[in-house]
Amino acid sequence: MSYKWNHVASLQRPEIKLESLKEDIKEYFKISGWEKKLQNAVYSELSVFPSPSHPAAPPEHLKEPLVYMRKAQGSWEKRILKSLNSMCTELSIPLARKRPVGEQKELLNKWNEMGTDEPDLSLFRPVYAPKDFLEVLINLRNPNYENGDSLSFRTHLGLIQVPLKVKDIPELKEFFVELGLTTGQLGIDDSTQVPPELFENEHVRIGQKVLAEQDSAAAQQYIRQGSPTALRAELWALILNISSQPEDILYYEQLKTNVIQHDLLVDSLIYKDVKLTASNDDYYFVFEDYLYQVLLCFSRDTSVLGHFAYNSASPPKSYIRGKLGLEEYAVFYPPNGVIPFHGFSMYVAPLCFLYHEPSKLYQIFREMYVRFFFRLHSISSHPSGIVSLCLLFETLLQTYLPQLFYHLREIGAQPLRISFKWMVRAFSGYLATDQLLLLWDRILGYNSLEILAVLAAAVFAFRAVNLMEVTSLAAAEAVLADLSTLKVMPLLQIFLFATVT
Amino acid sequence: METPPEPSEGEWDFYWCDVSWLRENFDHTYMDEHVRISHFRNHYELTRKNYMVKNLKRFRKQLEREAGKLEAAKCDFFPKTFEMPCEYHLFVEEFRKNPGITWIMKPVARSQGKGIFLFRRLKDIMDWRKGNAGKKLTSLEAQPARSTANPSGSHDARSSDDQKEDIPVENYVAQRYIENPYLIGGRKFDLRVYVLVMSYIPLRAWLYRDGFARFSNTRFTLSSIDDQYVHLTNVAVQKTSPDYHPKKGCKWMLQRFRQYLASKHGPEAVETLFSDMDNIFIRSLQSVQKVIISDKHCFELYGYDILIDQDLKPWLLEVNASPSLTASSQEDYELKTCLLEDTLHVVDMEARLTGREKRVGGFDLMWNDGPVSREEGPPDLSGMGNFVTNTHLGCVNDRKKQLRQLFRSLQGQKKASS
Numbered sequence: 081m082s083y084k085w086n087h088v089a090s091l092q093r094p095e096i097k098l099e100s101l102k103e104d105i106k107e108y109f110k111i112s113g114w115e116k117k118l119q120n121a122v123y124s125e126l127s128v129f130p131s132p133s134h135p136a137a138p139p140e141h142l143k144e145p146l147v148y149m150r151k152a153q154g155s156w157e158k159r160i161l162k163s164l165n166s167m168c169t170e171l172s173i174p175l176a177r178k179r180p181v182g183e184q185k186e187l188l189n190k191w192n193e194m195g196t197d198e199p200d201l202s203l204f205r206p207v208y209a210p211k212d213f214l215e216v217l218i219n220l221r222n223p224n225y226e227n228g229d230s231l232s233f234r235t236h237l238g239l240i241q242v243p244l245k246v247k248d249i250p251e252l253k254e255f256f257v258e259l260g261l262t263t264g265q266l267g268i269d270d271s272t273q274v275p276p277e278l279f280e281n282e283h284v285r286i287g288q289k290v291l292a293e294q295d296s297a298a299a300q301q302y303i304r305q306g307s308p309t310a311l312r313a314e315l316w317a318l319i320l321n322i323s324s325q326p327e328d329i330l331y332y333e334q335l336k337t338n339v340i341q342h343d344l345l346v347d348s349l350i351y352k353d354v355k356l357t358a359s360n361d362d363y364y365f366v367f368e369d370y371l372y373q374v375l376l377c378f379s380r381d382t383s384v385l386g387h388f389a390y391n392s393a394s395p396p397k398s399y400i401r402g403k404l405g406l407e408e409y410a411v412f413y414p415p416n417g418v419i420p421f422h423g424f425s426m427y428v429a430p431l432c433f434l435y436h437e438p439s440k441l442y443q444i445f446r447e448m449y450v451r452f453f454f455r456l457h458s459i460s461s462h463p464s465g466i467v468s469l470c471l472l473f474e475t476l477l478q479t480y481l482p483q484l485f486y487h488l489r490e491i492g493a494q495p496l497r498i499s500f501k502w503m504v505r506a507f508s509g510y511l512a513t514d515q516l517l518l519l520w521d522r523i524l525g526y527n528s529l530e531i532l533a534v535l536a537a538a539v540f541a542f543r544a545v546n547l548m549e550v551t552s553l554a555a556a557e558a559v560l561a562d563l564s565t566l567k568v569m570p571l572l573q574i575f576l577f578a579t580v581t
Numbered sequence: 582m583e584t585p586p587e588p589s590e591g592e593w594d595f596y597w598c599d600v601s602w603l604r605e606n607f608d609h610t611y612m613d614e615h616v617r618i619s620h621f622r623n624h625y626e627l628t629r630k631n632y633m634v635k636n637l638k639r640f641r642k643q644l645e646r647e648a649g650k651l652e653a654a655k656c657d658f659f660p661k662t663f664e665m666p667c668e669y670h671l672f673v674e675e676f677r678k679n680p681g682i683t684w685i686m687k688p689v690a691r692s693q694g695k696g697i698f699l700f701r702r703l704k705d706i707m708d709w710r711k712g713n714a715g716k717k718l719t720s721l722e723a724q725p726a727r728s729t730a731n732p733s734g735s736h737d738a739r740s741s742d743d744q745k746e747d748i749p750v751e752n753y754v755a756q757r758y759i760e761n762p763y764l765i766g767g768r769k770f771d772l773r774v775y776v777l778v779m780s781y782i783p784l785r786a787w788l789y790r791d792g793f794a795r796f797s798n799t800r801f802t803l804s805s806i807d808d809q810y811v812h813l814t815n816v817a818v819q820k821t822s823p824d825y826h827p828k829k830g831c832k833w834m835l836q837r838f839r840q841y842l843a844s845k846h847g848p849e850a851v852e853t854l855f856s857d858m859d860n861i862f863i864r865s866l867q868s869v870q871k872v873i874i875s876d877k878h879c880f881e882l883y884g885y886d887i888l889i890d891q892d893l894k895p896w897l898l899e900v901n902a903s904p905s906l907t908a909s910s911q912e913d914y915e916l917k918t919c920l921l922e923d924t925l926h927v928v929d930m931e932a933r934l935t936g937r938e939k940r941v942g943g944f945d946l947m948w949n950d951g952p953v954s955r956e957e958g959p960p961d962l963s964g965m966g967n968f969v970t971n972t973h974l975g976c977v978n979d980r981k982k983q984l985r986q987l988f989r990s991l992q993g994q995k996k997a998s999s
Contacts, residue, residue, distance in 0.1 A: 192767055192800060193767065193800040196800070272976075272977055272979075309840060309843045309844045309848070310843060310844060310846075310847040312844060313844065313845075362833075362910070362912065363833060363837055365831070366765055366766035366768060366796060366833070367766045368766070369766060369767055369800070370766065432766070433844060434844055436845065513837065513840070514840055
């Protein structure tokens, strides 16, 4: 946050009295809106950083308190890096190289239409796909936990075999209390049959008020009931505490310059991912160019390294040629420490619906990544981490739809094998865009990804009748292949609040 | 229902015909009262660009006389157009008044983007006028039409080979090119909307809720006016673009488009845009109302092409009497089959409807010898009076449910009255 020294300088005027200085400054902060901005900034830090821990705890504990999880994340990272390095050697492409001036000029000209470029990407493969990651999670074990060989009704029948604490439905009902049957929701109570006087009009009015007040905390509370389409872009920016200051735009331009000057191997991976996923999507294909503009800059953004303080993952290290092992010549690769995987670009695509100015779109995506998305592909014990989400999903299914769960397990169609890809992508590309945005409203509102697991379970519950009749994994996949017609909020409400438990 | 007599050859009750068949046979075909045919005899008054312009200009003048300039200005949804070659001199006058702007030359009777080119210099069309049509013309003709036969409404169904030999003496229109189109993702697009006209006198028109936005595959820039792929968004043209990948489809359903605009500009701006589009449909139909031979056997499903500019003003590009019914994707297939199904419901060969319905499936009655109001629907968002037209373009289309309810209640009414 930058301080406007010219405002402070005005305090040097003669009418400022030393006796009342403290009160005057407080008053000044309130009037100028800076008090609100400070509050929002503090609130933002509180939302992102974990609560203070024991002073003697080493920094690794902040990343991930459980040793076995840290170890597992470490080996997974080694595997990814090995895969990246071998691709690099196989193709004889350097991890990074400076672009010749001619190439730089060309790229600058094509900046707004990089999608028209069709480089030969046939030799590149994604470094990993979600299902590779799932295999790692399935093999996670807590060495201090003895399950015993005997099966009991407490045995977890799913794929995840680590004893993390997850919420059950009564706890979820309490956590998601604003999604209850008696509270108005966008996504339900704004449907065509419901007269807008009942809920929608008032909700929109409150939303406008929240925006006028510029209060992050209030916005976060408000958005639990969904955001009106017209207010969503601003509300998300408020909750994420993003305001496009000149220095932010400058920063983005600087990243763009980095992209122009240097070519990274990771860029080809990004290109390939966009071409394979977003470009083939019926709706997101239009935003192809924005995706490159965001993701290529993202790879070079070293400020992202900051989030590794609370991410169980660590940025891969690479060494300047010839200086292997010498710490002074170690660099993080890619510069932001995040290696994209198959489907990564789908985190950005829905945001293109809301933000059209590249630097703002970039900031919003970056903030969403360091607050939420990173948890979906790193091994940790955090309640919003992918491991907990998988366990939550399986537990909900086993507890509340035991017959379905058992049946699917028997036919070799473990439910997690189907729902994993939904959760890793936060349902992007699987739900219709308007439904996805309503879902992501709640992620922001509750500052938690648990809703992804609940939705996944709710989808299975919704299609339970058909699923009971299938006899193979392929058939189960087919039943759940198309989620584009689903209405997210009714599904969640029914599953949490209207199912007899 | 009584069993109809065995039809002998040539006897039919319903014909979804080609315009060429219509031209040759309509005038000497006897049709029983109940018979329906899918075109109006002289539909080209609306669908051929030069006639449409003429009719619209005439209608505008009439409106100005009768209701004043403000009312007439509501017809300004058509970019300035001049028929060639007869209005060539008028065009040159206009051209000179606005130096540097781009114009587009379109053949009056062809479709799918064929024969169209852009120009900025009089020199370009002077060459054309001398019979030396620009290289664009022949190179465009040489490309085979990829999509299946779509009757273009032209009087001659010539093969592409013929067209290469003799430079057509057919009519063209020169139209002011809209240089500030609304872009999404840096791409230009136009909207395809379906309007079903059941009669002209009185004017009864229905608007279909679904439709789509067709995207150009390449990024919009004025510097490449030679690149017809950038500027022409017709799917037929896009399909031949080297960038075109069939999987991409390059279409958005109107619902998605409407939501996108609402999240960017707010619901009021979107309401205004869509009611401006309603205005286009109604006024264009009114302008040909007195000219078209309103035969009670005829109905017509039009495909309107609308372009939105950066000020969110809609422009009418053209009206198609035979909109393409081939599908480029599963979603497209569903839209078109439902569209046809609902068209048949409105045509109502089975005589199930009472004639007082305001909605049938995905069709909303837009004009019934006067504006049709939404009434029992949600209140008017703009707050300007209580009248809101009964159109729901780009809105939720729960047609299956509506049809079920409609036919159930019709059945009930029939039982009650029998």
